[in-house]
Each structure stands twice: as structure tokens, then as C-alpha cells.
Amino acid sequence: FKQILIAKHTKDELNEMAMTFNRMIKKLEKSYEKQEQFVSDASHELKTPLTVIDSYIKLLQRWGKDRSEILEEAIDAIGSEANRMKYLTEQLLQLARNEEVIENEKETVNIVPLIEGTIQRLQQTFQYTIYFNREQSDIHMKIHEQSFIQLLVILLDNAKKYSEDDIDVELKETDETVSILVKDKGVGIPLEMQAHVFDRLYRVDKTRSRETGGSGLGLSIAKRIAEQHEGHITLESAEGEGSTFTLVLPKKKV
């Protein structure tokens, strides 16, 4: 009787283990499929500018020596497509960055002058003003500085790309959190698309994004950096009225 009991017990346990394994395998299969899809999408993104470069080189080989207007057009196009590839590659490298390295390289930094400096630097290339509203001058947080700056640049760059008005950056603090709000009065994002904008290579308007030089990777990188700091990004937006992206970071990491 005891043996039967043990056998039944083991059988139940084995069944449960088998079910857990099954769930794990399904999860792995799903993430593998996602990974495969991403590699294929990313390769496609890199292939597009390469195809353009290739066809311009062919054009140059044929007409470049005799026609100066073709020479000029080709050089411009090759230059801008090469830049696009460089930007894409940098973003892909950031996505592939090792989590452990990021964790080890975190330092306690006063984020107020860091945000201010980033804004000032970007301001030089913007045609409109970025206002920085804050009451504090010192907020020390444990961050990976380079990634943190990259996150800010992604949000500010998007605000610029998708609006033609001044941008507001606001710093808010509670006992538990620090929030950085990036507000634009631009095109906004339709409600049904808001959940997807943080997905890799997702773009609301593919034609427009290509014109503005977007890759669809920016927000997925921003989201990942926020998570590497135990934070998250929220989005409030209305079509035609603008968007507010808010980075919320926990204070306990100070």
C-alpha cells in the first residue's frame, strides 16, 4: 500500500513536472520565434539602405563621370543612407548590450544637470525651444549615465520628429519616485496604436517615419533602458493634440 502511495505521489509529481516543462518549452519557442522575427526585420531594415546605396553606385559607374547633377545626387543619397545604417547599427548594438555590464557600470549621479546638459546639447539642432520645468537642483540617482542620456535623447528626438512646436520637459518628485515628462504638441498617437509603439520596429506611419529617418527601434530601446533602472515609461496621447511620454524611476536605487 505504501509503495502504491509513493508511486502515485511520484506520478503526480512527474505529471506536474512534465506540465511545467511543457509550459517552459512553449515560452522558449515563443521567445525564439520573436527573436527570429526581430533578426529578420532588422536585417530587412539594414538591407533597404544598402539596396539604395548599391543602385546609386551603379548609376555613378554609368553616368557619374559625365553628369555632375547625377554625381551630386548620388553622393547625397549614399551619404544619407550610410548615416541611416550607422544609426540603425548603433541602436541594434544598444539593444544587444549586456545587462550585467550595464548593472556594473551604474553610478550615483545628479540627474538634474545631466538632463539640463542633454537638453542644451539637443537644443542647438532643434528649431524650437525645449523648456525645462523643475523645482529641484539636486536629485541623485544610481544610473548608467550613457544609457540614461540615450533614453532622454530618444524621447526628445521623437518629440521633435513628430511635432513642430516647443517641447516641455518636466521633473516631478514624490517620496517614492522621480518622473521625467517629455511633452509635445504634435501629431499624437491614435489610442489603438499606443500599446504597440514600444514594440521593436513598430511605426505608426511607416512612410512618415522613413522620411523623418525613424527606425522603429527608439522606443523599444527607451523601454528597455527604463526597465534596466527598475522603472517604466507611460504614454498619454491624443491624435492631433500631442503626446506625453513619462519616465518613472523608483527612488530606492539612490
Ligand code: ADP
Ligand atoms: P521611430 O524611430 O520610428 O521614431 P520609435 O520606436 O522611437 O521609432 O517610435 C515608434 C513609433 O511611435 C514612431 O514611428 C511614431 O509613429 C510613434 N511615435 C513615437 N514618439 C512619438 C511622438 N512624440 N509623437 C507621435 N508619434 C510618436
